[in-house]
Amino acid sequence: MSDDTLSGWEVVVGLEVHCELRTETKLFCGCRNVFGDEPNTNVCPVCLGLPGSLPVLNKQAVEYAIRIGRALHCRVQPSMFHRKNYFYPDMPKDFQISQYDVPVNADGWLELPSGKRVGIVRAHMEEDTGKTTHVGGGGRIHGAAHSLVDYNRAGVPLVEIVSDPDMRSADEARDYVDELRAILVATGASDGKMEEGSLRVDCNVSIRPQGSTALGTRCEIKNMNSLRSLGRAIVYEASRQVEVLSSGGSVVQETRHWDEADGRTHAMRSKEEAFDYRYFPEPDLVSLAPSQEWVRAVEDALPVLPAERRRRVAEAAGVQAGSEPVATVVRLGLDALVMATVAAKADAALALRRLANEVAGQLAESGVHDIDPDAFVRLVRMEHDGELTSAQARTVLKDFVADGGDPKAIARQLGFEAMGSQELAGAVETVISANPKEWERFSCGDDKLVGFFVGKVKAATGGKADLRAATEMLRRRRGA
Amino acid sequence: MSGPVHAIAADVRSGRRSAAEVLEEHLGRIAEREGSVHAFNLVTADAARQRAEQLDRAVAAGGDPGPLAGVPVALKDLICTRGVPTTCSSRILEGWVPPYDATVVSRLAGAGAVFVGKANMDEFAMGSSTEHSAFGPTRNPHDLARVPGGSSGGSAAAVAAGFAAASLGSDTGGSIRQPAALCGVVGVKPTYGLVSRYGLVAFASSLDQIGPFATTVADAALVLDAIAGHDPRDSTSLPDERAAAGSRLGRGAQGLRVGVIAELAGAEGISADVAARVNEAAEALAAAGAKVEEVSVPSVVYGLSAYYMIAPAEASSNLARYDGVRYGLRKPGADITDMYVATRSAGFGPEVKRRIMLGTYALSAGYYDAYYGKAQKVRTLIIRDFEAAYRSYDVLLSPTSPTTAFELGAKTSDPLTMYLNDVCTIPSNLAGHPAASVPFGTGDDGLPVGVQVLAPALGEPVMFQVAEVLEAAAPSSGGAA
Numbered sequence: 001m002s003d004d005t006l007s008g009w010e011v012v013v014g015l016e017v018h019c020e021l022r023t024e025t026k027l028f029c030g031c032r033n034v035f036g037d038e039p040n041t042n043v044c045p046v047c048l049g050l051p052g053s054l055p056v057l058n059k060q061a062v063e064y065a066i067r068i069g070r071a072l073h074c075r076v077q078p079s080m081f082h083r084k085n086y087f088y089p090d091m092p093k094d095f096q097i098s099q100y101d102v103p104v105n106a107d108g109w110l111e112l113p114s115g116k117r118v119g120i121v122r123a124h125m126e127e128d129t130g131k132t133t134h135v136g137g138g139g140r141i142h143g144a145a146h147s148l149v150d151y152n153r154a155g156v157p158l159v160e161i162v163s164d165p166d167m168r169s170a171d172e173a174r175d176y177v178d179e180l181r182a183i184l185v186a187t188g189a190s191d192g193k194m195e196e197g198s199l200r201v202d203c204n205v206s207i208r209p210q211g212s213t214a215l216g217t218r219c220e221i222k223n224m225n226s227l228r229s230l231g232r233a234i235v236y237e238a239s240r241q242v243e244v245l246s247s248g249g250s251v252v253q254e255t256r257h258w259d260e261a262d263g264r265t266h267a268m269r270s271k272e273e274a275f276d277y278r279y280f281p282e283p284d285l286v287s288l289a290p291s292q293e294w295v296r297a298v299e300d301a302l303p304v305l306p307a308e309r310r311r312r313v314a315e316a317a318g319v320q321a322g323s324e325p326v327a328t329v330v331r332l333g334l335d336a337l338v339m340a341t342v343a344a345k346a347d348a349a350l351a352l353r354r355l356a357n358e359v360a361g362q363l364a365e366s367g368v369h370d371i372d373p374d375a376f377v378r379l380v381r382m383e384h385d386g387e388l389t390s391a392q393a394r395t396v397l398k399d400f401v402a403d404g405g406d407p408k409a410i411a412r413q414l415g416f417e418a419m420g421s422q423e424l425a426g427a428v429e430t431v432i433s434a435n436p437k438e439w440e441r442f443s444c445g446d447d448k449l450v451g452f453f454v455g456k457v458k459a460a461t462g463g464k465a466d467l468r469a470a471t472e473m474l475r476r477r478r479g480a
Numbered sequence: 481m482s483g484p485v486h487a488i489a490a491d492v493r494s495g496r497r498s499a500a501e502v503l504e505e506h507l508g509r510i511a512e513r514e515g516s517v518h519a520f521n522l523v524t525a526d527a528a529r530q531r532a533e534q535l536d537r538a539v540a541a542g543g544d545p546g547p548l549a550g551v552p553v554a555l556k557d558l559i560c561t562r563g564v565p566t567t568c569s570s571r572i573l574e575g576w577v578p579p580y581d582a583t584v585v586s587r588l589a590g591a592g593a594v595f596v597g598k599a600n601m602d603e604f605a606m607g608s609s610t611e612h613s614a615f616g617p618t619r620n621p622h623d624l625a626r627v628p629g630g631s632s633g634g635s636a637a638a639v640a641a642g643f644a645a646a647s648l649g650s651d652t653g654g655s656i657r658q659p660a661a662l663c664g665v666v667g668v669k670p671t672y673g674l675v676s677r678y679g680l681v682a683f684a685s686s687l688d689q690i691g692p693f694a695t696t697v698a699d700a701a702l703v704l705d706a707i708a709g710h711d712p713r714d715s716t717s718l719p720d721e722r723a724a725a726g727s728r729l730g731r732g733a734q735g736l737r738v739g740v741i742a743e744l745a746g747a748e749g750i751s752a753d754v755a756a757r758v759n760e761a762a763e764a765l766a767a768a769g770a771k772v773e774e775v776s777v778p779s780v781v782y783g784l785s786a787y788y789m790i791a792p793a794e795a796s797s798n799l800a801r802y803d804g805v806r807y808g809l810r811k812p813g814a815d816i817t818d819m820y821v822a823t824r825s826a827g828f829g830p831e832v833k834r835r836i837m838l839g840t841y842a843l844s845a846g847y848y849d850a851y852y853g854k855a856q857k858v859r860t861l862i863i864r865d866f867e868a869a870y871r872s873y874d875v876l877l878s879p880t881s882p883t884t885a886f887e888l889g890a891k892t893s894d895p896l897t898m899y900l901n902d903v904c905t906i907p908s909n910l911a912g913h914p915a916a917s918v919p920f921g922t923g924d925d926g927l928p929v930g931v932q933v934l935a936p937a938l939g940e941p942v943m944f945q946v947a948e949v950l951e952a953a954a955p956s957s958g959g960a961a
Contacts, residue, residue, distance in 0.1 A: 045580050049801050051573070051681040052560040052582060054714050085797050085843070087820055094800035142815050149805070278843035280852060283685035283794055285715050 009207045009245075011238040012215060013173045014165035017180055018158050019190040020128060020198040021064045027127045027157035028055030028097065035196050039150035047155035049092030054284050061157035062104070063298055064189035065125050066290060068159050069105030070299040071187050072120045078289040079104040079124075081282040086275050089147065090130040092154055098126035100279045104288060110163070110183070111307040112175050113327035119164030128156040159189070165204065165215060170234040174227045177201055182306045182331065194226055201230055205237045207245065216241070217251040221265055223258045233258040237265050309335050316342040317352040325356030332360055340373035347384045354380070358394055362401050371401060379407035389466050392416040416464060421473075424457075424465055428473050431456040443478050450474060483696030484645045485551050485703060489592070492550030495539055499532035499550030503594055506552040509642045510596070518618050519628075519638040521557045521567055523597040528552070531594050545592030548706055553588055554638040554647035557598040558605060559690070560679040561585055568681050569613035570603045572802045572827030574809045582679020583714070584648060584690050584707045591706040596644050599634030603829045604799065605655055605683040607631050608901035611892055612831040619888070620663060622927055626885035629659030629901075632693070636663040639693045646694040646703045650680055652687045653787050654880075654905025657917035660693055661880035661930025664919045666700045666947070667693050669905075670725075671937050672912035673718035675704075676711030682798040684791035685716075687909040697918065697948040701726035704940070722938050728945040733768040736946065739775030739873035741934075744904045747781075749882045753923040758879050761920050761931040764953035765877075765946065775876065777869050779861040783907040786862075788899060789842050789855035790910075795832075796839030802827060834895065859910045866911050870936040875946045878904050880930035884923035904932060914940050918947045921955035 023033050029046035045053040069076045082100035103124030109117045130151040137143030161180065167173045181192040181199060192199050201224055206216035221237055224230040241251050256265035304312075313335045314321040329335050334355045341351040359371075379400060383393035388411060396410045431453060432439050442449040450471060457470045491497040507525055514520060535545045555561065558568045560578035562585075567573050581589075588595075602612040610618040610633025618633040620626040621641035628637040632649025636659035639647050649656040651669035660667025668691040675690045682688060692703035704725045711717045740762050745755060766772040804810035804823030811826045813819035828836070842851040869876060881901055891898040908915040914937070917930035931950060935943035 045578075048806065050578065050580075050807075051566070051568070051576070051801070052558075052578065052679040054678050056713060056715050083797050085800060087800065087803060089803075089805045089816065092801065092806065094803055095797050142817075147816075276845045278797070278840065278845075278848075280793060280797070280843055280848070283716075284682075 006207070006238060006242055008210055009238075009242050010168060010210050010212070011170075011234065012165045012206045012208060012218075013167040013170075013234055014204040014218075015163045015167070015173060015176060016202045016204070017161045017163075017177065018128075018200040018202075019068075019161065019184055019192065021061050021157040021159060021189055022191055023058055023060045023064065023157055025058060025060075026155035027058050027061050027125070028155055031155065033156050034152075035198065037152055039148075039152060042152045043154070047092065048151055049094075055097060055282075057285060057288065058157060061125065062288065062290065064157070064187070065104050065123070065159050066295055066298045067187040067189050067302060068161070068184065069108065069123050070295070071183050071302060071305055072105070072108040072110055072123060072161070074105035074108030074120060074123055076105055076290060076295045077102070078287060080287040081125075081285045082279045083282050085278045088129070089141075089149055090132045090154070092130070092151060096127060096129065097282050097285070099124035104290075110176065110179060112172070112179055113310060113322060113330075114175070115322040116166075116172075118166040118176055121162040121164055123159050123161045126158050126160060128153050128158050130154040165206070165218075170231040170238075173203060173234055174231050177227055177230065178331070179306065186303050186305055203230065203234060205234055205241070206251070207238055207241045217253050219251065219253065219265070220255045221258050222255060223260075225260065229258060229260055232263060233265060236263060240265065306330050313338050313352070317348040319349065319352065325352050328356045328360050332363055334359060334371075337371060337373055337376050341377050341380055344377045346377050346380050350384055351376070351380045354393075354397060358397055359401055362398060366402065370404070372404065375400065375405075375407055382407060382411070386466050386469070387411075388416055389463075391463065415462065421469070424461075424469060424473060427457055427460050427465065428453075428470065428477065431460055432477070442474075483694060483699035485548065485694055485696075485699035488551050488645055489547055489549045489702075492535065492539065492592070493544055497550075499535040499539075499545075499594060500529065502550050503528055503532040503552055503596070506596060506643060506645070513621070513641055514643065516619065516624055517621055517637050517641050517643075518616060519599055519634045519641060519643055520554070520597040521569060521600050521615055521634070522565060524564060524595060527564070528594050528596050535592060535594070546706075547591050547702060548588060549592035551593050551646060552596045552644045553593045553703075554596055554599045554635055554644035555585065556601055556632050556635045556647070556649045558601060558650060558681040558683075559585060559648060560681065561595070561598070564598065566598065566681065567615070568604045569601045569615055570802075570827065570829070570832070571614045572809045572824070573807075574827075576807045578679075580679065583676035583711045585679065587707045587709075588648075593706075597638075599632070599638055599647060599649075601634055601649075602631035602655075603832050604681070604795070605631040605650055605652055605688075606795070606831050606835055608654070608658055608898050609886075609888075609891065610634060610659070611888060612829055614829055617888060620885045620927075622664060623885065626887055626927070627662065629662035629881065629885065631655040631659075632667075633659045633663075635693050636660050636665055636667065639663070639665045639695060646692055646699060648690055648703075648707070649693055650683070650688055650690050651905075651909065652683045652689075652791060653909050654902040656691045656693065657905050657915060657930065657932060658881045658901055660917040661919070661932075662885040662928065664928030664930075665693050665695055666697050666916065666918055666951070667691065667930075668700050668704060668916045669908060669914060670704060670708065670940060671718070671914045672909075673716050674708045674722075674914070674938070674940070676709075676714040676717050678711055678713040682794075684794040685798060686794060687787075687791060689909075697916075697944055697951045698726065698729055700916070701729060701940075701944045718938075723941050725940040725944055728941040729948055731945050733765050733770040733946060733949040736765075736770040736875070736942070737873045738762065738765050738770045738772045738946065739869055739876045740772065741780065741876050741878045742774045742776045743778065743780050744878035745774070747882070747903060749900055749903065750879055751883045751923070754879045754881070754883060754929050757921050757923075757929040758877065758931055760955075761950050761953075762877055765949060768949050768953065770946075772877075773873075775869050775873060777862075777865045777876070777907070779858065779865045780907040782858045783862060783910055784899065784903050786855040786858035786910060787902070787906045788838070789851045790859065792835040792839030793842045793852050794839065796836045796843065799828075799832065799836055831895070862907055863911045866907070866913060866936065870939075874935075874942050875939070876934040878932045878934065880904060880917040880932040884925055884927035884929060908934055911937075913937055914943050916943055916947050918950045919954060920950055
């Protein structure tokens with residue numbers, strides 16, 4: 001967010017992220033939890049809320065919730081379920097089983113790649129609703145000609161992660177979601193797919209005068225389907241609030257709907273949001289009290305999480321933990337290659353540079369990779385030792401990442417045989433005798449001409465020459 | 481006194497009588513009197529006949545259908561039966577047929593029972609007279625001008641009239657025990673969690689419990705043992721570590737400690753004849769060798785008020801799903817909200833609407849602590865007071881219902897008077913404890929009186945032990961209905 005649009009104001013953002021858990025079955029019944037099946041095929045009396053049916057808590061879902069809680073440094077505590085009552089056709093029981101004042105996970109934090117910590121208020125369990133499709137009436141239920149409901153999603157386990165209002169820009173909010181998604185995927189609890197709705201983000205946005213510590217009145221923004229729309233929505237909403245306050249008005253606390261098409265947020269009709277949820281303890285479930293042993297076992301089984309991986313890569317490569325290349329390499333899961341380079345005592349900083357630039361760029365286009373660490377380390381060595389010029393190394397790397405294979409063989413195939421110093425000396429002599437006038441000026445001190453000669457050497461050798469070595473050789477020859 | 485359930489099962493298992501013969505006897509009585517009693521919303525005669533024949537073939541082939549072989553059983557019409565309509569005596573479930581059996585239904589079937597029909601009830605189990613049924617009231621087989629009690633009035637009347645040898649009801653605030661008392665049969669509300677609620681259409685989830693009606697204490701214990709036990713489909717179901725309900729039958733009352741609850745025996749509204757029968761029951765236990773004393777359980781007097789916060793609150797949420805979207809009645813509306821309103825206005829009767837409004841209010845923002853929260857505290861107090869009493873007594877005694885069966889229409893215009901029917905039965909629901917109503921003589925009007933035996937959680941064996949002693953000592957309950 002550029003400061004000029006918000007001159008004098010600071011934006012404050014808190015996020016509520018719903019993530020679907022990758023359990024085999026739903027939260028309270030044995031129906032399959034899969035995305036994309038034919039509508040209303042993964043349903044039973046329990047998730048359809050038929051009269052007489054009762055919920056039974058899924059242990060795997062609890063374990064995933066605990067994984068998420070511990071990965072976010074939350075306290076895992078004895079908790080209970082409540083009923084959140086409101087009428088909507090996507091909820092078979094017309095109440096949602098959720099957690100209210102005592103969630104399973106509370107008081108944690110998440111570390112952004114920049115090193116900043118965002119507080120986590122809670123990460124609680126609840127069941128998902130079905131999915132409605134409103135036909136006619138602008139896609140909203142009121143005014144629709146008819147509506148279709150798919151209850152395959154009803155009862156799918158969710159964890160809702162509520163952050164503190166710790167973010168100060170749209171970029172920071174996006175970094176938070178990116179980081180959270182990486183953590184969720186790392187724990188194995190969720191696939192983190194925003195496009196399929198397995199990760200859904202609502203944000204609370206308020207503004208306040210620069211330097212103020214009080215919180216302004218917030219608006220909750222819903223319906224962002226990508227990180228990009230999250231960023232756009234925050235930028236729009238903050239500038240809307242600036243405009244309201246600057247013209248002497250006041251921000252009304254309300255839920256607003258992000259419209260991707262017109263790039264604005266719109267107040268939802270009060271009829272749709274004037275809810276008194278009448279929470280009360282769910283009498284059909286007993287309280288949830290995971291034993292300390294279980295929590296510890298779940299925690300011990302967690303993989304190394306992104307923040308720690310960044311720390312390790314940065315330390316290994318001797319760079320700042322908050323640096324961009326480190327974040328990129330960890331985000332793309334390339335850090336094992338850096339660590340392999342370190343283990344082989346090769347140039348880790350060079351490896352980091354190549355991975356964060358060339359490899360990351362290439363992966364962004366092709367998306368797939370299966371890079372053999374040993375071979376990668378050999379390639380780094382070849383470049384470091386001058387066997388390949390940096391231009392040659394980048395070319396070899398490109399082929400290597402795309403098709404695999406042995407870097408030495410690739411280099412040979414491309415004709416990037418290391419050029420011996422005698423061969424190079426021969427090329428240099430040829431170039432000098434072919435350009436006597438220029439050589440005389442260069443010998444008399446016109447140093448600008450070094451580029452001219454290096455270019456000639458490069459052309460004469462078909463790009464195989466180590467240009468640093470060629471430059472040194474030209475200078476030595478002049479002085480002789 | 482073992483009773484007809486024992487007798488039928490023994491006869492059918494041994495081949496002395498066929499299940500078909502037993503069934504026809506009961507269907508004959510239904511044909512004769514159901515028109516005036518209206519105990520059923522649906523009599524499933526054809527399915528019952530097929531089932532009886534199947535059992536008889538099994539016996540002929542040397543098989544044993546189980547402890548309830550050939551026993552005709554009626555099910556309260558809020559217990560889900562696969563392929564058989566389950567109405568809760570409400571218009572809102574019009575046309576709905578459950579695709580699954582309640583756990584108790586599977587267990588009874590596994591024990592050899594034959595289902596004769598779905599019994600009438602107060603709509604969604606809300607009421608004490610079975611007058612709040614969308615399909616018309618059930619009448620008391622002892623006097624057709626009187627109510628059978630409720631909400632499980634159809635289940636009680638079916639057993640009293642000999643339409644079924646046993647039946648199942650549900651008890652949220654007395655809905656098994658009160659009609660049992662008014663119809664002169666035995667009715668039992670088990671410990672909360674002893675019988676699975678899976679497939680029981682919920683009224684108030686933290687209070688609801690399925691239990692049996694039978695003509696004798698031993699029969700009731702037999703049926704309870706057939707349906708009790710842990711069910712992984714019900715998270716509030718208790719583990720299977722307990723003695724059988726009938727395990728202490730035949731032991732008499734010698735040395736038992738019995739407390740008569742002072743606050744209930746002498747409560748305002750308890751009629752003199754009912755109070756007299758409770759006294760006589762206490763004396764009979766003393767005569768059988770029990771130590772009988774009056775005991776104070778002070779907080780039970782707040783039970784009724786707490787109940788009428790908690791039960792409607794849970795009901796308001798449990799009944800939200802009847803919205804016209806997925807099943808049952810749907811009345812069209814201009815938009816979704818209008819459709820909800822039209823459907824629920826047409827589908828629910830006045831008593832159900834009253835409780836939904838009461839419960840919605842009790843849970844509303846700003847009122848929760850004063851109403852629902854406070855009621856839960858009363859519940860805790862009642863549990864504590866009971867715990868204190870059970871340190872000195874094995875069982876407690878009280879009236880079941882303040883009066884004998886009243887006339888149809890006598891209390892329908894005044895909900896509060898109707899609610900007072902449950903004053904003696906509600907405390908056991910709030911505490912989650914078992915309680916049974918046993919017939920013990922008649923009132924001045926010649927109609928049955930029930931005495932209530934209360935026990936601590938999982939105290940069914942001693943509860944049935946004492947109930948059996950009372951049954952043996954009871955003066956006539958006015959003969960067969």
